[in-house]
Amino acid sequence: MTEGQQRCFTSTLALNDPLQTLFQLMSGRIPQAATCCGDKQWGDWRPHLAVILSNPGGDRELYQHTIVTMGDTLAGKGLVEAAHFCYLMAHVPFGYYTVKTDHLALLGSSHSQEFLKFATTEAIQRTEIFEYCQLLGDPKSFIPSFQVYKLLYASRLADYGLASQALHYCEAIGTALLGQGESSHPVLLVELIKLAERLKLSDPLVLERRRPGGRDPEPDWLVQLRGRHEELQQKVAGDTGDPRSAHSAISGARKTTGTQTNELSM
Numbered sequence: 001m002t003e004g005q006q007r008c009f010t011s012t013l014a015l016n017d018p019l020q021t022l023f024q025l026m027s028g029r030i031p032q033a034a035t036c037c038g039d040k041q042w043g044d045w046r047p048h049l050a051v052i053l054s055n056p057g058g059d060r061e062l063y064q065h066t067i068v069t070m071g072d073t074l075a076g077k078g079l080v081e082a083a084h085f086c087y088l089m090a091h092v093p094f095g096y097y098t099v100k101t102d103h104l105a106l107l108g109s110s111h112s113q114e115f116l117k118f119a120t121t122e123a124i125q126r127t128e129i130f131e132y133c134q135l136l137g138d139p140k141s142f143i144p145s146f147q148v149y150k151l152l153y154a155s156r157l158a159d160y161g162l163a164s165q166a167l168h169y170c171e172a173i174g175t176a177l178l179g180q181g182e183s184s185h186p187v188l189l190v191e192l193i194k195l196a197e198r199l200k201l202s203d204p205l206v207l208e209r210r211r212p213g214g215r216d217p218e219p220d221w222l223v224q225l226r227g228r229h230e231e232l233q234q235k236v237a238g239d240t241g242d243p244r245s246a247h248s249a250i251s252g253a254r255k256t257t258g259t260q261t262n263e264l265s266m
Contacts, residue, residue, distance in 0.1 A: 016033070016041075016042050018050070018051040019051070020033070021034075021048045021051055021052065022051045022055060025052060025058070025062070025063070025066060026055075028058075028059065028062065030062070030065065030066050030069060031052075031066060033045070033048035033070070034066050034069040034073060035069065035073055036073070037070055037073055038073055038074050038077040038079055038082075039077075048070070049067065049070060052066060053067075053089060064090050064091070067089055067090040068086070068087065068103070071084070071085075071087045071090065075110070080108060080109065080110050081107075081108050083104075084104050084108060087104050092104065094127075094143050094144075095145060096145055097119070100112060105118075106118065106124060106126070106146075106149060107123060107127045107130055108122070109123035119149060121156065124149045124150070124152065127146055128146075128150065142176035142179065142180075147177065147188060148188055150172065150173050151169075151170075151192055151195065154170055154173070154195060155195060157169065158199060164202045166195070166199055167196065167199040167202050170199060171196075171219065171221055173192055174222065174225050175221065177228070178224055186229070186232050186233075189229050189232065193222070193229060196219075196222050
């Protein structure tokens with residue numbers, strides 16, 4: 001189809017027709033749908049995203065920028081879940097609660113809210129499902145910034161008396177941190193060790209190894225975490241880590257554990 005024929009054809013289409021979006025994208029422009037979606041008069045945003053995703057050729061940077069722009073437009077209109085879906089399709093990485101310019105921190109929850117409203121159990125569970133799906137394809141594809149929220153969730157489980165499940169979460173977080181090498185966050189590491197120390201005797205295998213009058217045994221992964229923490233202390237003495245990630249969220253976790261009975265849904 002020549003440019004003239006394309007122009008003639010698109011002139012017969014409604015402005016909100018997904019084919020308009022496709023032709024605008026193929027001509028090297030950010031489609032109007034990316035900046036207008038979410039308006040009632042514009043119609044459903046999903047067919048426009050679908051036509052973009054099903055035609056991934058051409059300028060990859062333009063395609064990604066278009067999807068992110070669509071997400072930003074939806075987020076600006078309060079459609080957080082729709083915006084986050086766009087960000088996931090554009091492979092936008094998860095960010096931090098304290099960095100308000102990051103696109104997403106927990107799925108389906110806006111980090112422009114106060115922490116109590118942001119870090120709900122439901123938002124943590126949604127993000128965990130996404131992380132789990134990634135892990136099925138690559139056992140090392142943990143979301144680094146998400147581990148602190150798994151620790152918060154483990155704390156909530158412990159507060160509800162679900163010590164065994166909470167310890168299982170601690171083990172999962174520990175596995176993720178140990179897999180990150182020297183990039184493990186010292187603050188998160190310390191808080192994880194503290195919680196695991198409280199919960200370790202809920203592990204039946206650890207109980208079997210317990211001896212009267214002796215030091216309580218520990219799971220192997222907890223022993224490895226202690227070793228990692230000692231290494232970090234030697235290399236970065238006095239460094240409390242990047243405040244964007246674990247420190248602020250853990251502070252919020254301390255304020256929320258034990259206070260949100262209605263949030264916990266199993």
